[in-house]
Amino acid sequence: MIEMRKIIKEFPGILANDQVSFNVNSGEIHALLGENGAGKSTLMSVLTGLYRPDGGDIYIEGKKTEFSSPKDAVNYGIGMVHQHFKLVQPFTVAENVMLSIKDLKQIYNLKEIEQQIIKQSEAFGLSIDPKAKIWQLSVGEQQRVEIIKLLLLGARVLILDEPTAVLTPQEANALYETLLKMVKNGKSVILISHKMNEVLENTDRITVLRDGKSIGTVHTKNTNEKELAKMMVGRNISDVVEKKSHRKNDKVLSLNNVSALGNNGLLKLKNISIDIYDGEILGVAGVDGNGQKELADTVAGLRMVKQGSVSFCGKDCTKSGRKKRIDLGISYVPEDRMTTGLVTDLNAYENMALKSYRKNHGAFIRWDKVRSDTDRLIQKFDVRLASTANPVKMMSGGNIQKLLLAREIDSDPKLIIAVYPMRGLDIGATDYVRRLLIEQSEKGKAVLLISEDLEDLLSMTDRIIVMHGGEIMGVVNPSETSREEIGLMMAGKRKVDLHES
Amino acid sequence: MNLKLLGNWEIKKTNSSSALKKFGISLTSIVLGLIFAGLFVLLTGKDPLKLYSEILQSSVGSAYGLSETLVEMIPLALCSLGVSLAFRMQLWNIGAEGQFYMGAFGATYFALFFSNLPILVMLPLMLVASFICGGLWALIPAIPKAYWNVNETISSLLLNYVAYFWIAYLVYGPWKDPKGNNFPLTKQFPDSATIPVFGNTRISYAIFLLLIIAIAMFFLIKYSKWGYEIRVSGSSRKAADYAGMSYVKNVLKVMFLSGAISGIAGMAEVSGVLHRLQQTISPGYGYTAILIALLARLNPISILLASFLMGGLLVGGFSLQTSGFPSSMVSMFQGSILFFVLAGEIFNNYRLVRKKA
Numbered sequence: 001m002i003e004m005r006k007i008i009k010e011f012p013g014i015l016a017n018d019q020v021s022f023n024v025n026s027g028e029i030h031a032l033l034g035e036n037g038a039g040k041s042t043l044m045s046v047l048t049g050l051y052r053p054d055g056g057d058i059y060i061e062g063k064k065t066e067f068s069s070p071k072d073a074v075n076y077g078i079g080m081v082h083q084h085f086k087l088v089q090p091f092t093v094a095e096n097v098m099l100s101i102k103d104l105k106q107i108y109n110l111k112e113i114e115q116q117i118i119k120q121s122e123a124f125g126l127s128i129d130p131k132a133k134i135w136q137l138s139v140g141e142q143q144r145v146e147i148i149k150l151l152l153l154g155a156r157v158l159i160l161d162e163p164t165a166v167l168t169p170q171e172a173n174a175l176y177e178t179l180l181k182m183v184k185n186g187k188s189v190i191l192i193s194h195k196m197n198e199v200l201e202n203t204d205r206i207t208v209l210r211d212g213k214s215i216g217t218v219h220t221k222n223t224n225e226k227e228l229a230k231m232m233v234g235r236n237i238s239d240v241v242e243k244k245s246h247r248k249n250d251k252v253l254s255l256n257n258v259s260a261l262g263n264n265g266l267l268k269l270k271n272i273s274i275d276i277y278d279g280e281i282l283g284v285a286g287v288d289g290n291g292q293k294e295l296a297d298t299v300a301g302l303r304m305v306k307q308g309s310v311s312f313c314g315k316d317c318t319k320s321g322r323k324k325r326i327d328l329g330i331s332y333v334p335e336d337r338m339t340t341g342l343v344t345d346l347n348a349y350e351n352m353a354l355k356s357y358r359k360n361h362g363a364f365i366r367w368d369k370v371r372s373d374t375d376r377l378i379q380k381f382d383v384r385l386a387s388t389a390n391p392v393k394m395m396s397g398g399n400i401q402k403l404l405l406a407r408e409i410d411s412d413p414k415l416i417i418a419v420y421p422m423r424g425l426d427i428g429a430t431d432y433v434r435r436l437l438i439e440q441s442e443k444g445k446a447v448l449l450i451s452e453d454l455e456d457l458l459s460m461t462d463r464i465i466v467m468h469g470g471e472i473m474g475v476v477n478p479s480e481t482s483r484e485e486i487g488l489m490m491a492g493k494r495k496v497d498l499h500e501s
Numbered sequence: 502m503n504l505k506l507l508g509n510w511e512i513k514k515t516n517s518s519s520a521l522k523k524f525g526i527s528l529t530s531i532v533l534g535l536i537f538a539g540l541f542v543l544l545t546g547k548d549p550l551k552l553y554s555e556i557l558q559s560s561v562g563s564a565y566g567l568s569e570t571l572v573e574m575i576p577l578a579l580c581s582l583g584v585s586l587a588f589r590m591q592l593w594n595i596g597a598e599g600q601f602y603m604g605a606f607g608a609t610y611f612a613l614f615f616s617n618l619p620i621l622v623m624l625p626l627m628l629v630a631s632f633i634c635g636g637l638w639a640l641i642p643a644i645p646k647a648y649w650n651v652n653e654t655i656s657s658l659l660l661n662y663v664a665y666f667w668i669a670y671l672v673y674g675p676w677k678d679p680k681g682n683n684f685p686l687t688k689q690f691p692d693s694a695t696i697p698v699f700g701n702t703r704i705s706y707a708i709f710l711l712l713i714i715a716i717a718m719f720f721l722i723k724y725s726k727w728g729y730e731i732r733v734s735g736s737s738r739k740a741a742d743y744a745g746m747s748y749v750k751n752v753l754k755v756m757f758l759s760g761a762i763s764g765i766a767g768m769a770e771v772s773g774v775l776h777r778l779q780q781t782i783s784p785g786y787g788y789t790a791i792l793i794a795l796l797a798r799l800n801p802i803s804i805l806l807a808s809f810l811m812g813g814l815l816v817g818g819f820s821l822q823t824s825g826f827p828s829s830m831v832s833m834f835q836g837s838i839l840f841f842v843l844a845g846e847i848f849n850n851y852r853l854v855r856k857k858a
Contacts, residue, residue, distance in 0.1 A: 302742060323745030332743070340743045345736040354733065354744045357726055364724045 001026040001061060001188060002047070002078070002157060008055030009042050016042040018212040019056065024157060029179055029189045031199040031220075034209035035232055035426030040192045043209070044159050047190075048080045049073035074102075079155035081146045083162050087134045093117060093145050094130040100149050120151045124181045125174070139287070140171040147178070158182065159190045164198060165452065168287050169487035176202045194232075194426075196225055197455075208232055232427060245462050246279035251314070252415050252446040253299065253330075258308035260298050268294040270470045271308070276415065276446045281437065283461030283478075284450040287490050291470035292450045293335060296419045299448060300332040301325035313414065326355055331413035333404055335420050335450075341404045344393035348385060349374040351392055352407050373410075381406040382432075398429030405436060416440060419450045434460060454483050468492045509855055523849060527796065530845035531810075534838035541833065547824075555824060556817025566816060568702040572774060573812035575704075575711050576601065576783065578805055579766035580790035582718055583635075585799040587759040589722065590735040594756060596642065596657030597763040598787025599664035600635040604764025605771045606668060607634030609778040612694035612771075613676065613687060620693040627694060627768055635764015636757040638664060643756030647749040653756070661787065672780050686779040696773035705773030711805075714762060718801040731755055763787060784815065792839050811835070 002024045009017040017039045024030050032040045045051045047058065049067030058065050060076055067073045087096050094114045098104060101113075114130040121128050126144040134142060143163060150158055160179075164172040179189050179202070193199050199206055200220060207217040208231040215231045254275045262268030268291050276282050286292050297303035299310070301322040309318045312328050320328070334340040342351050349367070352374045357365050374388055383402045385395050392400060401421065408416060418437060422430045437447050438460060451457050457464050458478045466473045466489035474495025476486065488498060539549030560570045580597040587594035607630035611623065618626065641660060645651035669685070678688035696705040722728040734741040734751050741748050766786065771778050789811055797803035818831030 300743075301745075321745065322742065326745050334743060336739070339737050340739040343733050343736045343740045346732065350729070350732075353729065354740070357729055360726070363726060364720075365726055365729055367724065 003059040004043070004047065004056065005059065006056040007043060007046055007053045007058075009039075009046060009051055010054050015212050017046070017053070017056075020209065020212070020214045021056075022207055022214060022217075024188045024190060026156070026188050027183050027186050028204040029183055029191060029202060031191045031193055031203040031206045032209065033193060033196070033199055033206050033228060033232060035194060035428070038209040038232075038426075039212040040209055041161065042212075044080065044161070044190065044192060047073065048078055048159065074153055074155070077154055077156035078159070079150035079153060079157070080159040081143065081150065081161065081163060083165065085142050085146055087142060087145060089135045090133060092131055092133050093128055093137075093148075096134060096145060097130075097149050097152055100153060102153070116152055117148055120148050123185075124151070125178050138171075139166045139289070140168070140175070143167070143175070144178075155187075157188045157190065159192070161192045162194075163191070164193075164195065166288050168490045169454070169483055170491055172198070196228055196232075200225060200228070229427070246441050246444065247462050248278040248280075248444065250278045252276050252278055252312065253448075254311050255299070256309045256311075258298060258310065259306045260294055260303050261306055262291075262294055267306075268470050269298060272470075272472060273308075274465060274472070276448060278414075278446055279441050279444045280463070281441045281447040281449055281461045283457040283464040284448065284467060285452075285454065285457055285464050285486050285490060286467035288452060290467045290490075292467055293419065294470070295467070296332070296334070296417050296448070296450055299415075299417055300330060300334075302332075326411075329412070329414035331408035331411060331416045333401075333408050333416065333418040333421050335423070337400055337404050338393070342392050342400065345391055347391055348378070348383075348388040348395075348403060351403065352377065354407065355411060377406040377410055378403075398425050398432075401425055401429065401433065405433065409436070409440060413445065415446045415448065417448045417450075420452060421449070422451065422453065422456060454486060457486075458483075466490055466495075474498075523798070526845050526848050527798075527842060530841040531796075531838050533845075534841035535834065537841065538834045538837040542830075547826075552821070552824070552826070555820065556814065559820035560813035560816040568699075568704055569816045570809065570813045571708065572703045573815045574805075574808045575707055575773070576766040576770050576786040577789055577793060577812055577815075578711055578808035579714065579769065580763045580787050581793040581797070581804045581808055582714055582801060583759045583762035583766070584787075584790050585794040585797070585801070585804060586718065586722075586731070586762070587639075587755055588735075588794055588799055590731045590751065590755050592643075592646070592752060592756060592759070593654040594639060594642070594657050594759050595654060595791055596639060596660050596760070596787070597766075597790045598783060598785065599657075599661035600638045600760040600763035601767040601770070601783055601787050602661075602664040602668050603638040604631035604635035604761075604767030605778055605782055606664075606671070606767070607631045607764065608694075608768035608772055609676070609687060609690075612690040616691045616694065618693060623693045624696065624772070627772055628765065631764040631768030632761040633764070635767065636761035638764070639756045639760020640753065643753050646756070647752035668778065668782075669780050672778060676778065678777075684779075687777050690772065690776045694772060695776050696769065698773070703774055705769065707769035707773045710765065710769065714765070715801045715805055722801070727754075763790070789815075789835065792835055795839070796842055 004020065004022045006019040006021055007017050008019055020039065020043055022043065032043070034040050042051065046053050049070040049072050065076065088099065094110055094117060097117060098108065098110065098113050117128065117130040120126065126148055128141060128144050128148065134145070147158065163175060167175065183189055191199065191203060203220050205217055205219055206223065206228065208215040208228065210232060255272050258269060258272045259267060260269040272295065274282070284292050284295065294303060298305060301320060301324065305318060309316060311317060317325065317328060338344055343354070349371045353365060353370045360366050371388070378385070378388070381402050383399050383406060385399055392403070421433050421437070425433065434456065437449065441447055449457070449461060461478055463475055464478060464486065465475045466486055468490060469492065473489040473493065476495065485498065489495060535553065542549040542552055560566050580601055583600065584594055584597050608627040611627050611630055615623070638660065639657070642653045642656035645656065646653040672685040672687060676687045678686055681688065696707050698705045722732065730741070730746045730751055733744060734746060734748055738748055770782055775782060793804055793807045793811055797807040814831055814834055818828045821830055822828050
């Protein structure tokens with residue numbers, strides 16, 4: 001139905017797509033699999049008319065086509081659900097759908113639009129109230145609105161960019177059921193993903209990209225995880241080392257009945273009590289936005305508690321701010337490495353001084369020492385960069401994260417808070433970060449690992465706490481729990497209630 | 502980015518731009534700005550080349566012209582160093598003009614009411630007074646900015662008018678020289694309250710102060726812990742919080758010092774050049790200083806160069822009146838230069854390349 005032939009797209013210094021060919025049949029779910037930076041998003045941006053290719057052609061139903069804008073692509077029935085939704089928060093579902101209708105009359109009939117939304121949502125199992133305001137909806141429901149928008153625009157090819165990244169396992173299953181209904185109706189779905197197991201379970205064909213090139217297209221039935229991994233990274237990935245517990249009996253950090261406000265002034269953490277021990281990796285599971293970030297900020301000293309107390313190595317530190325907590329030995333790998341963890345306008349060694357600069361005596365920083373320390377760490381942590389004098393924003397995502405981790409680990413902390421440390425990294429870098437954190441726990445350091453990837457949590461941690469709505473739903477042991485149990489708790493069921501019923 | 506109107510050319514993002522390239526871009530922008538302004542001169546029927554050579558002649562073409570350019574350069578560069586410090590932290594302090602006036606006010610107070618002090622006590626005292634007055638004036642917009650995130654751009658700007666009229670009140674009222682034929686001036690400062698000058702020029706020793714401050718600023722920004730905090734806070738407030746730097750304290754400190762340096766400029770002007778306080782002590786030094794800071798990309802050493810350039814333009818502007826042009830023509834030159842410099846910024850991050858066929 002759609003064929004892309006030998007697409008070339010070049011950015012300064014990067015060949016993002018190197019003669020990539022790719023085709024989609026009607027009635028199939030086709031996955032585009034690849035590590036970060038493999039060229040998946042670029043290829044789809046070409047298909048949706050966002051980028052113009054530097055070479056190659058697009059054929060739609062056998063006819064050569066050129067898109068000069070995203071509008072053209074929409075007219076050919078190609079639509080995309082981006083990772084970050086493009087919805088107007090204070091508007092209702094129907095009003096948002098209305099915004100994307102091409103030839104809307106000056107005097108429009110909102111009722112009619114609402115009717116159409118209900119029709120589509122019933123047809124594809126996308127239950128949604130057209131009168132609800134967007135901000136009242138969960139992330140999964142907002143995603144449904146995006147899909148309905150495309151359906152009403154007459155999209156025949158739906159492209160979804162990492163659609164399950166923000167969903168609970170249950171919501172993800174519901175989404176795949178919907179997608180299945182759509183392909184049965186003759187529509188096509190292109191799924192951008194780097195989650196291998198999901199792709200294997202839910203697609204018809206898989207095209208793997210690596211370093212901007214297409215490595216090949218396989219039928220999902222005829223392939224397996226090993227083969228795909230090899231195609232993605234070009235080598236065999238060793239299985240994760242079996243995690244042994246290195247937990248000791250010394251409490252590093254305890255939170256007692258801690259409550260804290262979010263940035264919007266609403267209560268985001270409610271009566272949280274946790275202890276973390278030396279050498280332990282404590283995992284935090286939950287759908288994005290259920291208080292994990294506030295929890296990390298509170299432990300790091302960036303957010304003051306409203307109620308309750310925090311103690312570190314037996315000493316109360318409820319009132320101490322960020323500077324004090326750095327001195328106590330709390331390292332923090334924040335979710336937002338580009339604006340919080342690092343200053344991307346500054347260069348690599350200036351970033352390495354971000355917390356250690358105070359250690360020098362006197363008013364000046366000894367940059368020669370900072371520079372030699374940076375060179376040492378870059379060697380040790382295998383950070384690849386063109387020059388330490390270039391702004392950090394010019395480095396690749398994986399190397400940026402390595403640089404940040406290098407700084408946070410080198411300060412010899414007692415506790416490392418890591419928020420989504422593997423997010424957006426490719427398999428190689430993910431593997432590296434995973435080993436690094438486990439290695440730190442072997443050295444007796446405590447790790448608070450907040451992650452959305454249940455596989456990571458199950459394989460790396462000693463205990464997992466599951467958060468929902470700012471509360472702890474329960475604490476589980478990775479060897480005694482299941483994805484289903486954690487999924488239900490992520491959706492708001494308490495562990496105690498689960499086991500009663 | 503694909504722009505059809507560029508034909509075979511395409512704008513591409515570049516990753517690096519060397520210091521030399523940046524300098525070249527600034528220089529080209531200035532020249533283009535002058536050419537553009539020249540078109541307007543042409544419209545009036547005058548020869549722009551002749552006009553520019555007149556400006557050049559009168560500003561650097563003679564020993565007197567050169568000395569006058571240096572006289573103008575001192576307040577321009579000091580105010581510009583002041584605002585550049587705040588700009589480093591993304592604090593848009595455009596109140597240098599008011600801070601300059603308040604600095605002059607602080608210095609004048611001691612010159613008028615403690616006139617018996619010896620020069621070695623008097624001048625440092627005036628310096629400290631101008632430093633504190635300028636600093637406090639900048640602290641007024643800084644406090645709401647630091648605690649409640651009130652936009653400092655507007656508040657610092659509006660305070661310029663308050664300072665201006667405060668001085669006007671003083672020189673028309675309580676501080677007016679009784680023997681001054683009713684002109685809005687204070688009486689002349691005693692010798693102990695005037696900064697000595699070089700020979701028979703009007704260049705005061707304040708130029709040493711300027712050089713010291715410029716060099717100190719260079720080291721502060723580049724090598725000191727505090728300068729590092731300022732740069733981090735300017736690039737990302739979140740990162741500053743993350744590193745345990747106090748954003749609130751730094752806003753207050755940076756704004757105070759920023760205003761204090763402009764305050765010193767005010768002292769240098771009344772004590773080194775005018776030897777009295779009067780209603781207009783500045784032809785807009787505090788505003789031109791903003792232009793200079795941007796032109797110099799906040800680099801203290803480049804600020805000295807850019808101030809010299811703008812000082813020359815100012816001196817040349819005074820002489821324009823004799824050729825039948827309003828001296829405010831200079832404002833147009835400045836505007837035109839600023840326009841091209843800002844437009845030229847894009848070439849630091851992008852370049853034009855020919856598309857492959």
